Amino acid sequence: MANYRIEQKDSFTVLGIGTELQSDYTDYAGINKEKADFWEEVQQDGRLDALKAAAANEYLFAVNEAVNNKMMYYAGVMTDAALPEATRVIQFPKGEYLVVKGEGKTADELSHMLTGIAFGQVLPEAKDIAYVGGPNATVEMGERNGLVFGEMWIPVVRK
Incomplete structure:
Protein backbone atom coordinates (compact mmCIF):
# COMPACT_ATOMS: atom_id res chain seq x y z
CA MET A 1 0.00 0.00 0.00
CA ALA A 2 1.06 3.59 -0.59
CA ASN A 3 3.01 5.57 2.00
CA TYR A 4 0.21 7.62 3.57
CA ARG A 5 -1.28 8.66 6.89
CA ILE A 6 -4.26 10.56 8.27
CA GLU A 7 -3.11 13.69 10.09
CA GLN A 8 -4.91 16.40 12.07
CA LYS A 9 -4.05 19.90 10.81
CA ASP A 10 -4.97 23.33 12.07
CA SER A 11 -6.55 25.65 9.52
CA PHE A 12 -4.03 27.48 7.37
CA THR A 13 -3.97 29.83 4.41
CA VAL A 14 -1.96 29.79 1.22
CA LEU A 15 -1.42 32.91 -0.87
CA GLY A 16 -1.70 31.90 -4.50
CA ILE A 17 -1.28 33.00 -8.08
CA GLY A 18 -3.81 31.12 -10.15
CA THR A 19 -5.29 30.14 -13.43
CA GLU A 20 -8.58 28.60 -14.49
CA LEU A 21 -8.15 25.15 -16.04
CA GLN A 22 -10.18 24.89 -19.25
CA SER A 23 -9.83 21.15 -19.95
CA ASP A 24 -12.61 18.76 -18.99
CA TYR A 25 -11.99 17.29 -15.54
CA THR A 26 -11.59 13.83 -17.11
CA ASP A 27 -8.96 15.06 -19.64
CA TYR A 28 -5.84 14.33 -17.59
CA ALA A 29 -3.45 15.01 -20.46
CA GLY A 30 -5.07 18.40 -21.12
CA ILE A 31 -5.09 19.33 -17.42
CA ASN A 32 -1.45 18.29 -17.00
CA LYS A 33 -0.41 20.35 -20.03
CA GLU A 34 -2.27 23.41 -18.73
CA LYS A 35 -0.61 23.02 -15.31
CA ALA A 36 2.87 22.62 -16.85
CA ASP A 37 2.32 25.67 -19.08
CA PHE A 38 1.16 27.69 -16.06
CA TRP A 39 4.28 26.79 -14.02
CA GLU A 40 6.52 27.73 -16.95
CA GLU A 41 4.73 31.08 -17.31
CA VAL A 42 4.95 32.06 -13.61
CA GLN A 43 8.62 31.03 -13.49
CA GLN A 44 9.51 33.04 -16.59
CA ASP A 45 7.60 36.22 -15.73
CA GLY A 46 9.00 36.44 -12.17
CA ARG A 47 5.71 35.99 -10.29
CA LEU A 48 6.91 32.71 -8.74
CA ASP A 49 10.09 34.35 -7.42
CA ALA A 50 8.01 37.16 -5.87
CA LEU A 51 5.76 34.59 -4.23
CA LYS A 52 8.70 32.57 -2.88
CA ALA A 53 10.33 35.75 -1.51
CA ALA A 54 7.22 36.38 0.62
CA ALA A 55 7.02 32.80 1.94
CA ALA A 56 7.07 32.01 5.65
CA ASN A 57 8.80 28.66 4.97
CA GLU A 58 10.35 26.63 2.14
CA TYR A 59 7.10 24.91 1.12
CA LEU A 60 5.79 25.52 -2.39
CA PHE A 61 2.14 24.60 -2.92
CA ALA A 62 0.37 23.48 -6.09
CA VAL A 63 -3.30 23.89 -5.14
CA ASN A 64 -6.40 22.53 -6.85
CA GLU A 65 -9.67 24.21 -5.89
CA ALA A 66 -13.18 24.46 -7.30
CA VAL A 67 -14.35 28.10 -7.18
CA ASN A 68 -17.77 29.11 -8.53
CA ASN A 69 -17.95 25.88 -10.57
CA LYS A 70 -14.55 26.54 -12.14
CA MET A 71 -11.45 24.34 -11.79
CA MET A 72 -8.77 26.63 -10.42
CA TYR A 73 -5.08 25.87 -10.03
CA TYR A 74 -2.59 27.91 -7.99
CA ALA A 75 1.09 28.22 -7.21
CA GLY A 76 1.20 29.25 -3.59
CA VAL A 77 3.09 29.73 -0.35
CA MET A 78 2.27 30.15 3.33
CA THR A 79 2.64 33.84 4.19
CA ASP A 80 1.00 36.72 6.00
CA ALA A 81 2.20 39.13 3.32
CA ALA A 82 0.04 40.64 0.59
CA LEU A 83 1.32 40.67 -2.97
CA PRO A 84 -0.12 42.48 -5.98
CA GLU A 85 0.66 39.38 -8.10
CA ALA A 86 -1.49 37.13 -5.90
CA THR A 87 -4.97 36.25 -7.11
CA ARG A 88 -6.39 34.39 -4.09
CA VAL A 89 -5.98 33.65 -0.41
CA ILE A 90 -6.86 29.94 -0.18
CA GLN A 91 -8.35 28.77 3.11
CA PHE A 92 -7.60 25.19 4.15
CA PRO A 93 -9.94 23.97 6.92
CA LYS A 94 -8.97 22.60 10.30
CA GLY A 95 -9.50 18.84 10.37
CA GLU A 96 -8.18 15.54 9.18
CA TYR A 97 -6.06 15.31 6.04
CA LEU A 98 -4.94 12.41 3.93
CA VAL A 99 -1.18 12.93 3.63
CA VAL A 100 0.70 11.00 0.91
CA LYS A 101 4.51 11.24 0.84
CA GLY A 102 6.79 10.76 -2.12
CA GLU A 103 9.70 11.94 -4.22
CA GLY A 104 10.39 12.43 -7.90
CA LYS A 105 13.04 13.62 -10.32
CA THR A 106 11.13 16.89 -10.84
CA ALA A 107 8.34 18.78 -9.06
CA ASP A 108 6.04 17.86 -11.96
CA GLU A 109 6.83 14.16 -11.61
CA LEU A 110 6.30 14.36 -7.85
CA SER A 111 2.90 16.04 -8.30
CA HIS A 112 1.69 13.48 -10.89
CA MET A 113 2.82 10.57 -8.73
CA LEU A 114 1.24 11.88 -5.50
CA THR A 115 -2.02 12.76 -7.25
CA GLY A 116 -2.18 9.30 -8.85
CA ILE A 117 -1.57 7.53 -5.55
CA ALA A 118 -4.00 9.69 -3.56
CA PHE A 119 -6.91 9.78 -6.01
CA GLY A 120 -6.18 6.53 -7.89
CA GLN A 121 -5.32 4.20 -5.01
CA ASP A 128 -13.24 4.94 6.68
CA ILE A 129 -12.45 8.30 5.00
CA ALA A 130 -13.78 10.30 2.06
CA TYR A 131 -12.77 13.44 0.18
CA VAL A 132 -15.81 15.72 -0.02
CA GLY A 133 -14.24 18.72 -1.71
CA GLY A 134 -12.31 21.76 -0.71
CA PRO A 135 -8.82 22.73 -1.75
CA ASN A 136 -6.13 20.06 -1.96
CA ALA A 137 -2.45 20.58 -2.58
CA THR A 138 0.83 19.03 -3.55
CA VAL A 139 3.45 20.47 -1.22
CA GLU A 140 7.01 20.59 -2.55
CA MET A 141 9.15 20.50 0.59
CA GLY A 142 12.71 20.40 -0.72
CA GLU A 143 15.38 18.35 -2.47
CA ARG A 144 17.66 15.55 -1.30
CA ASN A 145 19.90 13.16 -3.20
CA GLY A 146 18.94 14.86 -6.46
CA LEU A 147 15.20 14.22 -5.95
CA VAL A 148 12.32 16.57 -5.12
CA PHE A 149 10.37 15.39 -2.07
CA GLY A 150 7.00 16.39 -0.73
CA GLU A 151 3.49 15.46 0.22
CA MET A 152 -0.09 15.73 -1.02
CA TRP A 153 -2.56 17.14 1.51
CA ILE A 154 -6.26 16.35 0.98
CA PRO A 155 -8.94 17.28 3.55
CA VAL A 156 -11.05 14.23 4.41
CA VAL A 157 -13.99 13.29 6.62
CA ARG A 158 -14.75 10.04 8.42
CA LYS A 159 -17.38 7.85 6.75
Whole structure:
Protein backbone atom coordinates (compact mmCIF):
# COMPACT_ATOMS: atom_id res chain seq x y z
CA MET A 1 0.00 0.00 0.00
CA ALA A 2 1.06 3.59 -0.59
CA ASN A 3 3.01 5.57 2.00
CA TYR A 4 0.21 7.62 3.57
CA ARG A 5 -1.28 8.66 6.89
CA ILE A 6 -4.26 10.56 8.27
CA GLU A 7 -3.11 13.69 10.09
CA GLN A 8 -4.91 16.40 12.07
CA LYS A 9 -4.05 19.90 10.81
CA ASP A 10 -4.97 23.33 12.07
CA SER A 11 -6.55 25.65 9.52
CA PHE A 12 -4.03 27.48 7.37
CA THR A 13 -3.97 29.83 4.41
CA VAL A 14 -1.96 29.79 1.22
CA LEU A 15 -1.42 32.91 -0.87
CA GLY A 16 -1.70 31.90 -4.50
CA ILE A 17 -1.28 33.00 -8.08
CA GLY A 18 -3.81 31.12 -10.15
CA THR A 19 -5.29 30.14 -13.43
CA GLU A 20 -8.58 28.60 -14.49
CA LEU A 21 -8.15 25.15 -16.04
CA GLN A 22 -10.18 24.89 -19.25
CA SER A 23 -9.83 21.15 -19.95
CA ASP A 24 -12.61 18.76 -18.99
CA TYR A 25 -11.99 17.29 -15.54
CA THR A 26 -11.59 13.83 -17.11
CA ASP A 27 -8.96 15.06 -19.64
CA TYR A 28 -5.84 14.33 -17.59
CA ALA A 29 -3.45 15.01 -20.46
CA GLY A 30 -5.07 18.40 -21.12
CA ILE A 31 -5.09 19.33 -17.42
CA ASN A 32 -1.45 18.29 -17.00
CA LYS A 33 -0.41 20.35 -20.03
CA GLU A 34 -2.27 23.41 -18.73
CA LYS A 35 -0.61 23.02 -15.31
CA ALA A 36 2.87 22.62 -16.85
CA ASP A 37 2.32 25.67 -19.08
CA PHE A 38 1.16 27.69 -16.06
CA TRP A 39 4.28 26.79 -14.02
CA GLU A 40 6.52 27.73 -16.95
CA GLU A 41 4.73 31.08 -17.31
CA VAL A 42 4.95 32.06 -13.61
CA GLN A 43 8.62 31.03 -13.49
CA GLN A 44 9.51 33.04 -16.59
CA ASP A 45 7.60 36.22 -15.73
CA GLY A 46 9.00 36.44 -12.17
CA ARG A 47 5.71 35.99 -10.29
CA LEU A 48 6.91 32.71 -8.74
CA ASP A 49 10.09 34.35 -7.42
CA ALA A 50 8.01 37.16 -5.87
CA LEU A 51 5.76 34.59 -4.23
CA LYS A 52 8.70 32.57 -2.88
CA ALA A 53 10.33 35.75 -1.51
CA ALA A 54 7.22 36.38 0.62
CA ALA A 55 7.02 32.80 1.94
CA ALA A 56 7.07 32.01 5.65
CA ASN A 57 8.80 28.66 4.97
CA GLU A 58 10.35 26.63 2.14
CA TYR A 59 7.10 24.91 1.12
CA LEU A 60 5.79 25.52 -2.39
CA PHE A 61 2.14 24.60 -2.92
CA ALA A 62 0.37 23.48 -6.09
CA VAL A 63 -3.30 23.89 -5.14
CA ASN A 64 -6.40 22.53 -6.85
CA GLU A 65 -9.67 24.21 -5.89
CA ALA A 66 -13.18 24.46 -7.30
CA VAL A 67 -14.35 28.10 -7.18
CA ASN A 68 -17.77 29.11 -8.53
CA ASN A 69 -17.95 25.88 -10.57
CA LYS A 70 -14.55 26.54 -12.14
CA MET A 71 -11.45 24.34 -11.79
CA MET A 72 -8.77 26.63 -10.42
CA TYR A 73 -5.08 25.87 -10.03
CA TYR A 74 -2.59 27.91 -7.99
CA ALA A 75 1.09 28.22 -7.21
CA GLY A 76 1.20 29.25 -3.59
CA VAL A 77 3.09 29.73 -0.35
CA MET A 78 2.27 30.15 3.33
CA THR A 79 2.64 33.84 4.19
CA ASP A 80 1.00 36.72 6.00
CA ALA A 81 2.20 39.13 3.32
CA ALA A 82 0.04 40.64 0.59
CA LEU A 83 1.32 40.67 -2.97
CA PRO A 84 -0.12 42.48 -5.98
CA GLU A 85 0.66 39.38 -8.10
CA ALA A 86 -1.49 37.13 -5.90
CA THR A 87 -4.97 36.25 -7.11
CA ARG A 88 -6.39 34.39 -4.09
CA VAL A 89 -5.98 33.65 -0.41
CA ILE A 90 -6.86 29.94 -0.18
CA GLN A 91 -8.35 28.77 3.11
CA PHE A 92 -7.60 25.19 4.15
CA PRO A 93 -9.94 23.97 6.92
CA LYS A 94 -8.97 22.60 10.30
CA GLY A 95 -9.50 18.84 10.37
CA GLU A 96 -8.18 15.54 9.18
CA TYR A 97 -6.06 15.31 6.04
CA LEU A 98 -4.94 12.41 3.93
CA VAL A 99 -1.18 12.93 3.63
CA VAL A 100 0.70 11.00 0.91
CA LYS A 101 4.51 11.24 0.84
CA GLY A 102 6.79 10.76 -2.12
CA GLU A 103 9.70 11.94 -4.22
CA GLY A 104 10.39 12.43 -7.90
CA LYS A 105 13.04 13.62 -10.32
CA THR A 106 11.13 16.89 -10.84
CA ALA A 107 8.34 18.78 -9.06
CA ASP A 108 6.04 17.86 -11.96
CA GLU A 109 6.83 14.16 -11.61
CA LEU A 110 6.30 14.36 -7.85
CA SER A 111 2.90 16.04 -8.30
CA HIS A 112 1.69 13.48 -10.89
CA MET A 113 2.82 10.57 -8.73
CA LEU A 114 1.24 11.88 -5.50
CA THR A 115 -2.02 12.76 -7.25
CA GLY A 116 -2.18 9.30 -8.85
CA ILE A 117 -1.57 7.53 -5.55
CA ALA A 118 -4.00 9.69 -3.56
CA PHE A 119 -6.91 9.78 -6.01
CA GLY A 120 -6.18 6.53 -7.89
CA GLN A 121 -5.32 4.20 -5.01
CA VAL A 122 -5.78 5.47 -1.45
CA LEU A 123 -9.15 7.26 -1.66
CA PRO A 124 -10.89 4.60 -3.81
CA GLU A 125 -9.71 1.85 -1.42
CA ALA A 126 -10.33 3.77 1.83
CA LYS A 127 -13.21 2.40 3.83
CA ASP A 128 -13.24 4.94 6.68
CA ILE A 129 -12.45 8.30 5.00
CA ALA A 130 -13.78 10.30 2.06
CA TYR A 131 -12.77 13.44 0.18
CA VAL A 132 -15.81 15.72 -0.02
CA GLY A 133 -14.24 18.72 -1.71
CA GLY A 134 -12.31 21.76 -0.71
CA PRO A 135 -8.82 22.73 -1.75
CA ASN A 136 -6.13 20.06 -1.96
CA ALA A 137 -2.45 20.58 -2.58
CA THR A 138 0.83 19.03 -3.55
CA VAL A 139 3.45 20.47 -1.22
CA GLU A 140 7.01 20.59 -2.55
CA MET A 141 9.15 20.50 0.59
CA GLY A 142 12.71 20.40 -0.72
CA GLU A 143 15.38 18.35 -2.47
CA ARG A 144 17.66 15.55 -1.30
CA ASN A 145 19.90 13.16 -3.20
CA GLY A 146 18.94 14.86 -6.46
CA LEU A 147 15.20 14.22 -5.95
CA VAL A 148 12.32 16.57 -5.12
CA PHE A 149 10.37 15.39 -2.07
CA GLY A 150 7.00 16.39 -0.73
CA GLU A 151 3.49 15.46 0.22
CA MET A 152 -0.09 15.73 -1.02
CA TRP A 153 -2.56 17.14 1.51
CA ILE A 154 -6.26 16.35 0.98
CA PRO A 155 -8.94 17.28 3.55
CA VAL A 156 -11.05 14.23 4.41
CA VAL A 157 -13.99 13.29 6.62
CA ARG A 158 -14.75 10.04 8.42
CA LYS A 159 -17.38 7.85 6.75
